[in-house]
Amino acid sequence: MELLIVLALVAVVAVLVTAPLRAGRAEAEEEAESAERAELDAAREAKYREIREAELDYRTGKLDEAEWRMQDRRLRGEAIELLRALDALS
Amino acid sequence: MPTVGRACLLIALAVAVYGIGASLYGARTGRREWVASGRRAVYAVGAALGLAFLLLEVAFARSDFEFALVGSHSSTTTPLFYRLTGMWSSQEGSLLLWATLLSAWSSLILFLTRRRLREVAPYATAVLLGLAAFFVGLMVFLETPFAQASPVPAEGVGLNPLLRHPSMMIHPPMLYSGYTLFAVPFAFAVGALVTRRLGAEWIRSTRPFTLAAWGFLGVGIILGARWSYTELGWGGYWAWDPVENASLMPWITGTAFLHSVMVQEKRGMLKVWNVSLVLATGVLAILGTFLVRSGILESIHAFGASTLGTPFLVLIGVLIAGSVALVVSRAPDLRTEHRLDSIFSRESMFLLNNLVLVGICFVVFWGTFFPLISEALTGTQSSVGPPWFNRYIAPLVIVLVLLMGVGQTIAWRRATLAGLRRTMLGPALLALTVLGGLLVGGVTEKPAALVLFVFAAFVVGTVWQELWRGTKARRAMSDDSLPMAVVSLVRRNRRRYGGYVVHLGIALFFVGIAASSAFQSARDVQLRPGQSASIDGYQVRYDRPTGQVVAAANGGLERIDLGAVMSVSRDGKAVGTMRSRRSFFPSQSPEFGPVSRFFEGETTSEVALDAGLRRDLWTVVSPDINKLLPRVAEGDRVFARALRSEALSPAETANALGVAVTGLARSYTTAPPPATFRLIVSPMVTWIWIGAIVTLLGGLIAIWPAPSGAPGRVRAAYAARVAVDLGAAAGRPARPSTEMPASMPALDRASPS
Numbered sequence: 001m002e003l004l005i006v007l008a009l010v011a012v013v014a015v016l017v018t019a020p021l022r023a024g025r026a027e028a029e030e031e032a033e034s035a036e037r038a039e040l041d042a043a044r045e046a047k048y049r050e051i052r053e054a055e056l057d058y059r060t061g062k063l064d065e066a067e068w069r070m071q072d073r074r075l076r077g078e079a080i081e082l083l084r085a086l087d088a089l090s
Numbered sequence: 091m092p093t094v095g096r097a098c099l100l101i102a103l104a105v106a107v108y109g110i111g112a113s114l115y116g117a118r119t120g121r122r123e124w125v126a127s128g129r130r131a132v133y134a135v136g137a138a139l140g141l142a143f144l145l146l147e148v149a150f151a152r153s154d155f156e157f158a159l160v161g162s163h164s165s166t167t168t169p170l171f172y173r174l175t176g177m178w179s180s181q182e183g184s185l186l187l188w189a190t191l192l193s194a195w196s197s198l199i200l201f202l203t204r205r206r207l208r209e210v211a212p213y214a215t216a217v218l219l220g221l222a223a224f225f226v227g228l229m230v231f232l233e234t235p236f237a238q239a240s241p242v243p244a245e246g247v248g249l250n251p252l253l254r255h256p257s258m259m260i261h262p263p264m265l266y267s268g269y270t271l272f273a274v275p276f277a278f279a280v281g282a283l284v285t286r287r288l289g290a291e292w293i294r295s296t297r298p299f300t301l302a303a304w305g306f307l308g309v310g311i312i313l314g315a316r317w318s319y320t321e322l323g324w325g326g327y328w329a330w331d332p333v334e335n336a337s338l339m340p341w342i343t344g345t346a347f348l349h350s351v352m353v354q355e356k357r358g359m360l361k362v363w364n365v366s367l368v369l370a371t372g373v374l375a376i377l378g379t380f381l382v383r384s385g386i387l388e389s390i391h392a393f394g395a396s397t398l399g400t401p402f403l404v405l406i407g408v409l410i411a412g413s414v415a416l417v418v419s420r421a422p423d424l425r426t427e428h429r430l431d432s433i434f435s436r437e438s439m440f441l442l443n444n445l446v447l448v449g450i451c452f453v454v455f456w457g458t459f460f461p462l463i464s465e466a467l468t469g470t471q472s473s474v475g476p477p478w479f480n481r482y483i484a485p486l487v488i489v490l491v492l493l494m495g496v497g498q499t500i501a502w503r504r505a506t507l508a509g510l511r512r513t514m515l516g517p518a519l520l521a522l523t524v525l526g527g528l529l530v531g532g533v534t535e536k537p538a539a540l541v542l543f544v545f546a547a548f549v550v551g552t553v554w555q556e557l558w559r560g561t562k563a564r565r566a567m568s569d570d571s572l573p574m575a576v577v578s579l580v581r582r583n584r585r586r587y588g589g590y591v592v593h594l595g596i597a598l599f600f601v602g603i604a605a606s607s608a609f610q611s612a613r614d615v616q617l618r619p620g621q622s623a624s625i626d627g628y629q630v631r632y633d634r635p636t637g638q639v640v641a642a643a644n645g646g647l648e649r650i651d652l653g654a655v656m657s658v659s660r661d662g663k664a665v666g667t668m669r670s671r672r673s674f675f676p677s678q679s680p681e682f683g684p685v686s687r688f689f690e691g692e693t694t695s696e697v698a699l700d701a702g703l704r705r706d707l708w709t710v711v712s713p714d715i716n717k718l719l720p721r722v723a724e725g726d727r728v729f730a731r732a733l734r735s736e737a738l739s740p741a742e743t744a745n746a747l748g749v750a751v752t753g754l755a756r757s758y759t760t761a762p763p764p765a766t767f768r769l770i771v772s773p774m775v776t777w778i779w780i781g782a783i784v785t786l787l788g789g790l791i792a793i794w795p796a797p798s799g800a801p802g803r804v805r806a807a808y809a810a811r812v813a814v815d816l817g818a819a820a821g822r823p824a825r826p827s828t829e830m831p832a833s834m835p836a837l838d839r840a841s842p843s
Contacts, residue, residue, distance in 0.1 A: 002091070002093045002094055005094050005097075006093070006094060006097040009094075009097065009098070009101060009138070009141075010101060013101055013105055013134045013137075013138065016130055016133070016134055017105060017108070017109075017127055017130045017131050017134050018127060019127075019130065020123045020124075020126035020127045020130065021123050021124070021127050023123065036208075037205075038205040038206045039206050039207070039291060042206065042291070042294060042295070043291070046290070046294055046355070048812075049585075050356065051812075052582070052583065053583070053586060054502075056560060056563070056583060056586065057501055057502070059559065059560065059563035060513070060555075060556055060559040060560055060563065061509065061512040061513050061559060062499070062500065062501040062505070062509055062512075062513055063501050063509065064506060064508065064509060067501070067503075067504075067506075071502075071503075076812050079812045080812060083812070
């Protein structure tokens with residue numbers, strides 16, 4: 001009984017682990033493209049967060065208006081670059 | 091079933107080794123299918139170890155003594171809760187817990203990043219599998235948790251009585267979760283260094299795991315402190331014990347890393363510092379496990395000591411050498427993208443806070459390893475005690491608390507004088523008010539504690555001000571009510587406000603530590619029933635002794651409890667009745683007689699605690715058993731004669747032993763000798779636990795995923811899309827603009843409100 005359980009475990013693990021090798025390259029390439037999009041999406045979200053935080057710094061008195069406007073302009077420019085890169089993938 | 095458990099470990103080891111090869115081959119050749127196979131190997135290792143873990147848990151739950159580990163660390167009389175958690179009181183079970191947790195976190199991070207970090211992830215996979223292979227290898231070749239007992243005993247030894255405490259049984263999984271979670275950023279840092287992808291992507295992806303590691307390790311440390319305070323019977327919560335210190339060090343460097351990565355994310359600075367910190371944290375996490383498992387330093391955790399020192403030393407050596415080589419070889423890629431604009435900037439404060447934290451870690455490291463260092467240099471092992479640690483760490487902590495407050499009020503890049511005045515004036519006034527109050531109240535005898543209280547007030551002031559101003563700004567932009575505005579503000583800026591709540595918790599925590607250690611009163615007194623002692627306004631009266639024999643679930647004798655009932659009053663008013671006891675668990679060693687073995691085994695103390703927000707009264711009794719010893723020796727002689735003559739059957743012997751031990755306990759209460767009491771009054775200890783809970787709450791807020799800022803793909807000018815996305819994330823309608831960003835309306839003005 002114990003031997004059967006062990007053999008079944010070995011078989012399940014072997015099938016699970018080698019599945020991508022059997023699926024071949026096509027699936028891997030598809031995965032590669034969505035990976036690039038996911039990275040850009042994450043970078044865009046991070047940039048948006050920076051823009052919001054800069055605004056909050058201004059609202060809570062840490063930044064004066066001129067400094068905030070300068071930072072905001074730069075950060076939005078960087079966000080636009082990320083959107084362009086995302087569109088280029090489409 | 092032990093065979094299936096061993097097979098699971100063998101499968102996990104084989105698959106881990108395969109996965110390392112597949113990941114590295116896939117990374118080197120660019121063949122993604124091999125990378126995917128390596129990732130699946132991590133899932134398979136996780137599944138195999140999860141099954142092994144489950145098998146052992148079931149064996150503990152069923153008291154299946156065919157598993158030798160169950161027999162040596164549990165018994166049928168052990169309550170179910172402690173049977174289920176008894177696994178990690180053993181060396182082998184701890185290793186299995188470590189490897190299982192590591193493989194679970196590894197599976198989770200690799201699943202979440204399966205479409206990201208394409209170049210870095212395969213190397214991180216190899217590192218994570220390498221660590222898993224090391225721990226599984228230890229279990230396969232040196233310390234198997236699935237050894238079969240032969241012959242199978244009818245009853246187990248039971249769990250070490252010192253570990254029969256709820257927090258103690260949750261404490262190890264928390265610590266191990268922290269240690270193993272720190273392996274995730276460690277592995278991705280190695281991957282980033284190998285592939286030279288040293289931007290902020292790997293930091294962002296692993297940040298939740300770093301925060302979770304920090305949180306779990308923090309909870310583990312606090313539970314350990316609580317266990318020490320309520321169970322160990324010495325009256326303190328932190329003894330600078332090597333194993334305590336071992337868990338503190340990665341937590342400190344992890345804290346430093348969580349701050350300094352923000353500088354890299356925002357400014358592209360401190361890259362060398364950040365990778366060095368995260369690599370050091372990973373190594374320190376392994377070092378923490380090594381210190382518990384090796385027994386090279388004398389510790390209250392001696393129950394965990396073993397002979398696994400050499401393999402751990404080899405692993406730590408490889409990790410340090412590999413980390414240093416990687417950082418040095420990638421130095422050109424780690425150049426900073428910007429320089430500090432001003433010393434008065436948030437990045438400067440973060441840098442200073444990092445230097446202080448690393449300084450604290452260095453002091454802890456030096457003090458912890460001083461016995462080994464002194465032995466290597468002088469041939470004599472000597473150690474340093476709590477006063478040494480406190481002398482160096484207290485000033486560093488005071489500076490840290492000040493920086494914590496200043497850092498929250500200061501802007502990135504450069505702070506102006508006007509800006510500093512705007513943000514610091516209110517908190518500074520609060521701090522000065524607290525200073526005045528403390529001076530008027532006469533709190534002047536401990537200047538270090540006084541300064542810490544003032545700085546902590548400054549931190550509380552900055553947190554309050556940030557929350558208030560943020561809420562005001564939120565309300566100006568929306569129609570939210572005050573409570574809703576607070577919730578919305580925190581919900582939409584979780585990292586920032588979660589961090590502020592953490593700082594608030596840490597400030598409370600340090601206030602509790604400073605007050606309880608600087609203003610503590612302690613007395614050891616010997617009292618007879620009816621006598622009283624006073625301490626710090628309390629009068630403690632020893633009313634009567636207690637003595638009882640506690641039976642186990644199977645009817646056997648579990649322990650003897652000898653204790654005291656005390657009535658406590660303060661300034662003439664009754665506070666209440668307190669009970670403390672010392673429990674004597676029988677030794678399993680055959681060298682002791684049937685009666686004396688009850689006084690030669692483990693002992694635990696049940697502390698009497700009257701806890702409050704202002705102060706704790708902590709007492710513990712040490713019963714004097716010397717008067718009982720002649721009767722104990724006589725009991726041993728009587729039972730030895732009876733056993734030799736076989737005059738009594740085993741059942742009759744057990745009954746007679748019960749009667750004899752019950753008689754001993756009763757004699758303690760009828761003719762009680764003087765008992766020794768340790769009385770301690772510590773102000774504000776409760777604030778340590780409150781501070782820890784607030785800190786954890788802040789960590790949870792910070793780790794919770796932020797709401798998505800992109801509701802969908804908007805076909806409009808890019809600048810307008812940024813405004814639309816941000817407006818949607820802020821929960822208000824945005825007015826798209828087709829102008830370039832420089833002339834874009836401010837976010838609040840994008841809203842009709």
